[in-house]
Amino acid sequence: MSLAVIGIVMLCGCVGNNTNNSSSSSSNAAASMPMVKLVNCKGQGSMPQLLSTKELDAVIAWEPMPEILKTKNIGKPIIYSQNLPPKGMWKDHPCCVIVASDNALKNNKVAVDEFLKLVVLSTNEINNNKSLAIDASAYWLGVDKSVEKLSVPHIEYFTNPEKDVPGTIEFVKVMNSQKSLTGKLKGVNDKDTIVNTLFDLKPYNTVMDEIKNNNSPNVNDNNIPTLRVAYLPTDHHAALFVAAKYPELFKNKYNIYLKEITPKKQYELYENGKKIANIKLIQVSEGGAKIMTLMAQNQVDIGFNGVPPAVFAIDKGTNAKIISALHGEGSAVVVRSDIPVNNWKEFVNWIKEQHKEGKQVKIGHPLPVSIQYVMIKKALEAENITYTE
Known part of the structure; x- marks a missing residue:
């Protein structure tokens, strides 16, 4: 390449x-x-x-x-990120999360929940078979599989947002120590205040309850929303790529899947034969901060991006919440050869x-x-x- x-x-x-x-x-x-x-x-x-x-x-x-x-x-x-000093600080560190706008959480709750369910199930499939993440990421990013075979093992895929809470609290403290936060979280050290400002745990809990009890939501066939989902071109977001690339896997196993309309751009989310939402995928090349800017401008409903951009944006007034983790670790310091x-x-x-x-x-x-x-x-x-x- x-x-x-x-x-x-x-x-x-x-x-x-x-x-x-x-x-x-x-x-x-x-x-x-x-x-x-x-x-x-x-x-x-x-x-x-x-x-x-x-x-x-x-x-x-x-x-x-x-x-x-x-x-x-x-x-x-x-050195890989989990081993960076201070010793032990970055072990299992949160990296990317799923952020949803307050508007989407309020007005398109079912669509957000069921899209999140698909991401959770995709993450479970990745952890059972890493080749799914390797193949889907190589296809989506246009890189050789040999690269992804080296990359994916350094990434810990998980979705439970509570696992991100301790690390996110530490990030907020670090940002405050560097005087980087100037809004809602300026000088805030109280755990509950930080969590309530940044997280909404209800969607994840709803999804986990549905998966555990094999439940599905009631769908209003007359109101099919469009979710605009922004992501970065990185295998950190492999759960999205796997869900989009292998619809038959999820349809046959879970009765929920993405129907491809335009490759890598337009999809329809179905569950139990019913259309839940239109999904518009938006690749953002400028980084997570750009995704949060687009969300503040009401151009994005769901963002796959890092914890710090989410924290900075919400601190400054973006009406959004972290609803799920995506992964931890997955970065490295690289020195010239x-x-x-x-x-x-x-x-x-x-x-x-x-x-x-x-x-x-x-x-x-x-x-x-x-x-x-x-x-x-x-x-x-x-x-x-x-x-x-």
């Missing part, structure tokens, strides 16, 4: 100043210069190019980008050595409101690595 194709398949590129390393003969200048420059990226599409041209030394990226970089010999993953390090400890030492020589290490991240951004900052701080942005 060419770098250009990778850029199209993944997310659009990084932005920032020229990131070439430069030496300084002044020890005073080296001492005062932060060791690392964090490069603000709008997605991940330019990461292969910027690493290849040595404009970046490393990136923190979500899957499957780390494995794309590895298979193309552009970079090497040196020519850099002589093979693990996180060696990378930290290399950063310090570069600093002594008056060089600043450049690390790219997807977005300032991404979980990857939060993790790399905390990891650098834990190692006493100074940084600028």
Whole structure:
């Protein structure tokens, strides 16, 4: 796959100043210069190019980008997100979630619930057979299966939103410590307030009750809504891809499925032979923050995106709630292939050595409101690595 194709398949590129390393003969200048420059990226599409041209030394990226970089010999993953410092902080960390607008939750409750049911069942199928996620993600993203075979095992797929509550509370605390929250959650540390502001657990509980008791909702045949569902081009959202790619599996096993109208764009959701909703899929290349912006503008009803974009948007007044988890973990720090390090400890030492020589290490991240951004900052701080942005 060419770098250009990778850029199209993944997310659009990084932005920032020229990131070439430069030496300084002044020890005073080296001492005062932060060791690392964090490069603000709008997605991940330019990461292969910027690493290849040595404009970046490393990136923190979500899957499957780390494995794309590895298979193309552009970079090497040196640590996966669950192992980043501070020790133990990121084990089972939440990453992507399903967010629904308050309007959809109020006015299209049945459609939202049953779409969520399909995602829950799809996640269960993935955990029983990871090849479903591998095949569907390769098809949907246009990447080789060999990439997905490396990527999917690093992702923990689950949907119970309560599993995300502790990690989300920690994110809110981190964001408040960085003075990043300015609205509803500014300075808030109370668990119940955070949960009530960000989560609506009722849809998931309804769905689980339906699955357990083999129940189905009453459907108003005269009112078939359209749900506009936005997602990112990442195998983090494999549950959606699997549900769309294998309708017969879900129809035969669960009597709920997506009927394809236009591949990867238009579907109809059916349950027990009845049409529940029209589903319009919207791929968003700019990241989760863009999805939340579209939701605030009433252009999206359901968003598959990261926890931090959801937190930032709801904090600032977007009328929406997290209704389900999607997965945990699934990111990595990738160092350029020519850099002589093979693990996180060696990378930290290399950063310090570069600093002594008056060089600043450049690390790219997807977005300032991404979980990857939060993790790399905390990891650098834990190692006493100074940084600028």
